[in-house]
Amino acid sequence: xxxxxxxxxxxxxxxxxxxxxxxxxxxxxxxxxxxxxxxxxxxxxxxxxxxxxxxxxxxxxxxxxxxxxxxxxxxxxxxxxxxxxxxxxxxxxxxxxxxxxxxxxxxxxxxxxxxxxxxxxxxxxxxxxxxxxxxxxxxxxxxxxxxxxxxxxxxxxxxxxxxxxxxxxxxxxxxxxxxxxxxxxxxxxxxxxxxxxxxxxxxxxxxxxxxxxxxxxxxxxxxxxxxxxxxxxxxxxxxxxxxxxxxxxxxx
Amino acid sequence: xxxxxxxxxxxxxxxxxxxxxxxxxxxxxxxxxxxxxxxxxxxxxxxxxxxxxxxxxxxxxxxxxxxxxxxxxxxxxxxxxxxxxxxxxxxxxxxxxxxxxxxxxxxxxxxxxxxxxxxxxxxxxxxxxxxxxxxxxxxxxxxxxxxxxxxxxxxxxxxxxxxxxxxxxxxxxxxxxxxxxxxxxxxxxxxxxxxxxxxxxxxxxxxxxxxxxxxxxxxxxxxxxxxxxxxxxxxxxxxxxxxxxxxxxxxxxxxxxxxxxxxxxxxxxxxxxxxxxxxxxxxxxxxxxxxxxxxxxxxxxxxxxxxxxxxxxxxxxxxxxxxxxxxxxxxxxxxxxxxxxxxxxxxxxxxxxxxxxxxxxxxxxxxxxxxxxxxxxxxxxxxxxxxxxxxxxxxxxxxxxxxxxxxxxxxxxxxxxxxxxxxxxxxxxxxxxxxxxxxxxxxxxxxxxxxxxxxxxxxxxxxxxxxxxxxxxxxxxxxxxxxxxxxxxxxxxxxxxx
Ligand SMILES: Nc1ncnc2c1ncn2[C@@H]1O[C@H](COP(=O)(O)OP(=O)(O)OP(=O)(O)O)[C@@H](O)[C@H]1O
Ligand SMILES: [Mg+2]
Numbered sequence: 001x002x003x004x005x006x007x008x009x010x011x012x013x014x015x016x017x018x019x020x021x022x023x024x025x026x027x028x029x030x031x032x033x034x035x036x037x038x039x040x041x042x043x044x045x046x047x048x049x050x051x052x053x054x055x056x057x058x059x060x061x062x063x064x065x066x067x068x069x070x071x072x073x074x075x076x077x078x079x080x081x082x083x084x085x086x087x088x089x090x091x092x093x094x095x096x097x098x099x100x101x102x103x104x105x106x107x108x109x110x111x112x113x114x115x116x117x118x119x120x121x122x123x124x125x126x127x128x129x130x131x132x133x134x135x136x137x138x139x140x141x142x143x144x145x146x147x148x149x150x151x152x153x154x155x156x157x158x159x160x161x162x163x164x165x166x167x168x169x170x171x172x173x174x175x176x177x178x179x180x181x182x183x184x185x186x187x188x189x190x191x192x193x194x195x196x197x198x199x200x201x202x203x204x205x206x207x208x209x210x211x212x213x214x215x216x217x218x219x220x221x222x223x224x225x226x227x228x229x230x231x232x233x234x235x236x237x238x239x240x241x242x243x244x245x246x247x248x249x250x251x252x
Numbered sequence: 253x254x255x256x257x258x259x260x261x262x263x264x265x266x267x268x269x270x271x272x273x274x275x276x277x278x279x280x281x282x283x284x285x286x287x288x289x290x291x292x293x294x295x296x297x298x299x300x301x302x303x304x305x306x307x308x309x310x311x312x313x314x315x316x317x318x319x320x321x322x323x324x325x326x327x328x329x330x331x332x333x334x335x336x337x338x339x340x341x342x343x344x345x346x347x348x349x350x351x352x353x354x355x356x357x358x359x360x361x362x363x364x365x366x367x368x369x370x371x372x373x374x375x376x377x378x379x380x381x382x383x384x385x386x387x388x389x390x391x392x393x394x395x396x397x398x399x400x401x402x403x404x405x406x407x408x409x410x411x412x413x414x415x416x417x418x419x420x421x422x423x424x425x426x427x428x429x430x431x432x433x434x435x436x437x438x439x440x441x442x443x444x445x446x447x448x449x450x451x452x453x454x455x456x457x458x459x460x461x462x463x464x465x466x467x468x469x470x471x472x473x474x475x476x477x478x479x480x481x482x483x484x485x486x487x488x489x490x491x492x493x494x495x496x497x498x499x500x501x502x503x504x505x506x507x508x509x510x511x512x513x514x515x516x517x518x519x520x521x522x523x524x525x526x527x528x529x530x531x532x533x534x535x536x537x538x539x540x541x542x543x544x545x546x547x548x549x550x551x552x553x554x555x556x557x558x559x560x561x562x563x564x565x566x567x568x569x570x571x572x573x574x575x576x577x578x579x580x581x582x583x584x585x586x587x588x589x590x591x592x593x594x595x596x597x598x599x600x601x602x603x604x605x606x607x608x609x610x611x612x613x614x615x616x617x618x619x620x621x622x623x624x625x626x627x628x629x630x631x632x633x634x635x636x637x638x639x640x641x642x643x644x645x646x647x648x649x650x651x652x653x654x655x656x657x658x659x660x661x662x663x664x665x666x667x668x669x670x671x672x673x674x675x676x677x678x679x680x681x682x683x684x685x686x687x688x689x690x691x692x693x694x695x696x697x698x699x700x701x702x703x704x705x706x707x708x709x710x711x712x713x714x715x716x717x718x719x720x721x722x723x724x725x726x727x728x729x730x731x732x733x734x735x736x737x738x739x740x741x742x743x744x745x746x747x748x749x750x
Contacts, residue, residue, distance in 0.1 A: 024482035050651055078660075086657040096652035100670045109666065155652075162656060 001026045001197050007056035008049040029192040032201040035244055041203035044168045048090050049081035061087045061165055089159030093171040095151045104139040107144040107158050122216055129157040133187050149180025154201030166197035205228040205249055208232045217241050253272040282355050285375030292327040292335040297342035299708045302454040303509045304360050309713050312545040329492040339571045339700050346370055346609045349396035349477055357477040374476035374489040379515040381410040381468030383452035385445045385658045389461045393444055402443035405433035412446040415470050452745035453510045463649050517536035539718055542709055550726045551703030556622050557691045561626025561684050568634025593632035598693055601625055605698035630687055637679040641672030
């Protein structure tokens with residue numbers, strides 16, 4: 001489903017990725033963990049075409065993104081990126097809801113304008129999604145009238161309304177307090193249970209161990225270890241993984 | 253009366269190009285055009301004031317003045333129904349004539365060498381002289397010879413100024429308006445005023461505090477300015493003027509305005525005083541007489557402001573998008589446009605549009621030039637407001653829109669711009685109100701809008717105060733609802749985001 005091969009990327013003289021490769025199968029839930037600045041967000045953004053890279057290849061549902069290291073991609077490149085984005089739903093740490101639209105408009109905007117879906121159909125679908133995340137009552141509210149957790153759940157519904165084949169979450173709960181984070185995590189868990197292909201960058205180790213089919217550990221732009229959560233969280237093979245987990249969990 | 257200096261300053265200021273302007277070459281002669289049109293179109297500046305051509309105080313939408321009478325007589329002799337005045341700033345009469353805006357210019361234009369390089373002159377229709385005016389109670393000044401050591405006022409660029417400058421020991425004060433020297437004289441700030449006789453006859457003679465001192469001095473000729481290639485028209489006008497002089501009609505016109513003197517004809521007595529009556533009448537005419545004209549001027553102001561604001565908003569948006577998203581060379585072209593338009597005076601831009609472009613073969617009518625001039629200028633400011641607005645929208649908004657599969661254009665239209673506009677709205681409103689007031693600048697390109705109407709009426713009636721208050725109220729009445737509307741809009745948008 002998502003295939004990253006030999007990814008290279010640097011910011012100026014700072015080399016971040018020097019040959020990162022991994023694969024995500026259909027229906028798989030992959031969790032990315034690792035210290036701050038290790039490149040988790042960047043890799044998700046590369047997959048979604050929000051970030052350029054220098055060399056390597058990323059394939060999403062059979063569509064290939066090549067090293068698009070140009071500041072201004074050509075028309076065909078831009079169209080390829082857009083086709084990839086249509087396959088993927090992205091959820092940001094900062095929610096990024098459209099503040100000038102109601103919840104319902106946030107969820108119906110892209111299906112109507114991008115997919116050309118009929119208004120009535122888009123609204124019906126949006127109400128279904130809002131029901132699923134327990135926010136039917138807030139359809140006519142504006143984002144600023146919602147709590148952080150509610151906003152993040154709307155953001156998830158907004159992405160799902162585009163019927164993506166996979167979902168990318170970049171630290172979806174980092175700016176939420178624990179109670180609200182819980183609401184969001186249970187929505188994500190439900191998605192994973194339904195078989196949605198998912199990639200999640202997170203610092204929530206409890207959630208990671210619970211929901212992940214596979215964990216990828218990043219450090220300084222490299223994948224240092226990968227494996228099922230049962231193994232990574234109980235008997236990491238790599239010293240740096242162990243040190244990282246010690247730091248965040250205060251054990252070992 | 254001479255405003256040569258002003259005229260030359262303008263020429264130097266607006267561009268050598270206009271100076272070198274080739275006379276336009278109409279395909280049919282002006283005479284034929286007049287016949288075909290059925291009326292005469294002559295250029296003058298009603299703001300120049302009485303008694304040349306100025307709004308009738310009793311019915312301000314009608315012009316009166318000795319040149320209006322003269323134009324009427326000429327029209328009749330040419331065999332057409334009437335003479336219609338084309339309003340132009342006095343400084344711009346010659347360039348406008350060369351553009352072909354009207355058939356000829358007649359507005360106290362003196363025959364000078366400099367002007368003869370640009371236009372043909374008809375036979376002179378008036379011999380002007382300079383008249384010394386002093387306070388009624390002052391018996392120390394009996395003629396120009398007594399001016400030594402005195403403070404004497406005059407208009408900039410006039411023959412009177414030349415005369416005064418040529419005399420030793422005279423303290424000369426230069427004014428740019430014809431009303432103020434007499435005011436200062438009456439108030440004792442000046443000892444005497446030397447100005448063209450027609451001005452003195454209209455403005456000083458009716459003033460009981462002032463009197464004429466000695467006989468007129470100096471002299472010069474007013475003549476009709478004609479396009480260089482209109483020799484046929486010149487011939488015709490010369491014949492007509494000669495006839496009017498022979499039949500005594502010219503004399504009758506001057507007598508009516510109190511302008512007849514021995515300089516015109518040795519037989520004639522000095523002044524008849526009908527000019528005095530006109531000014532007295534205009535001082536007492538009911539103020540409501542002026543409303544229709546002021547309202548018409550306000551209408552023009554609204555039309556110009558609203559249409560050029562619409563242009564500014566659209567063009568400004570295009571500039572912003574080019575600058576932010578189009579890449580080279582469009583981004584620096586847009587930046588260049590913005591910097592140039594912000595960095596040069598609107599007045600110069602208007603002059604170039606209206607008087608400069610004809611030199612390269614593009615002739616805009618005044619409405620078009622005003623619309624483009626104001627709109628293109630304000631577009632630069634609007635563009636900067638949008639840019640600030642767009643930059644204030646968090647970057648994550650664009651990323652979220654893109655990751656939903658939106659194209660950049662759609663994301664801009666649906667996500668970024670609505671938020672940017674809300675941020676820019678107070679600035680845009682301010683600009684719109686400013687544009688309302690800046691629209692008064694278009695009077696320099698022959699648009700008679702509210703401010704121009706006011707200054708025309710005020711110059712001929714001297715009711716600067718009353719008319720000024722009314723004009724200011726009209727402006728306020730137009731801009732204040734705009735402020736209210738904008739405030740409501742802002743409130744509404746704010747509610748959406750909470
Ligand atoms: N625009 C940028 N310019 C320069 N360096 C950048 C830029 N964006 C990211 N980086 C660098 O790339 C590295 C990886 O950043 P990234 O955001 O992917 O880390 P992360 O693993 O998501 O960290 P966190 O857990 O704090 O979110 C960091 O060292 C960061 O400083
Ligand atoms: Mg991150």
